[in-house]
Amino acid sequence: MRELPHPKTEELDLPRVLHALSDPARLDMVRRLAQEGELTCGALGVDRPKSSMSHHFRTLRDAGVIRTCVDGTVHLNHLRKEDLERRFPGLLKVVLDAPET
Amino acid sequence: MRELPHPKTEELDLPRVLHALSDPARLDMVRRLAQEGELTCGALGVDRPKSSMSHHFRTLRDAGVIRTCVDGTVHLNHLRKEDLERRFPGLLKVVLDAPET
DNA sequence: GAGTTAGTTCGATAAAATACGAACAATAGA
C-alpha cells in the first residue's frame, strides 16, 4: 500500500498548518475526518469537483495535517492526530472543539 | 482613550483567526505581545515600513486577536487573551507554546 | 485489451493577500 509524500513530524510548521486549517472547506474536511476516521477523497467531496478537492487534500497533506495512503485506485486519508499532538499539543482538540461559526 | 472597531467575542470566526495567525510576521507580533504585554505599533515594527505593519495590525484586529486603543498619537495594542480563551479555549496557549520552526 | 473508477496534474482565470511608497489625519509640544 503506497504512500504519498508527507512532511516528518519534526518538520511540521505552525504557520503552514494554521494556513491549511484556515480555509472553511478544509476545516470541514478535517472535522469529518476526525468524526468518521479514514475516508476516501470521493467520500468527502460531494459538491465540489475532483480537482478542487484534490487541491485541498494536497494542501492539508503538504502541511502535515493528513496522511494519504493509496490502496488500489482508492486514496485513503486520515488525520495525523498523534503527529500533530506531538508537535503542537492541544491544537487539534482546540480546532475540533471550536464553534462552527 | 478612543478604541478602534473590533469584533465581539461571540463573533470571532475560527478560519479568520487561524488565517490571521498563519503569517509568520503576525505570529511573531502575537508572541511579542504575549511576552511584553501592551505595545505600540512602532515598538513592534522595526524592519518593516509603517504601512506594512499597519496592514498586519489591522488583520489581527479584524480577526479579533488584538485590541487597539488610541492614546494621543500612540496606538496601544494588546492580545485579547480572555476573549480568545472564552471563544476558542486553549488556542492561544497552543500557538504560544509551539516550536518556532 | 477495452472500459471503468479514483484521483492527480495541467492550464487558465479570477479573487485575495502582501508589500510598500506617498499622501493624509490626529495629537502633542514648542
Add this chain to the structure above:
DNA sequence: TCTATTGTTCGTATTTTATCGAACTAACTC
C-alpha cells in the same frame, strides 16, 4: 500656529490561493 510624531489610508504592483474543466495515470474488472 508651526513642527514633529504616530499611525492610517490610498494606489498600485506582485504574489499567492482558489476554482474548475480537460487531459492524464494507475489499478481493477470484464
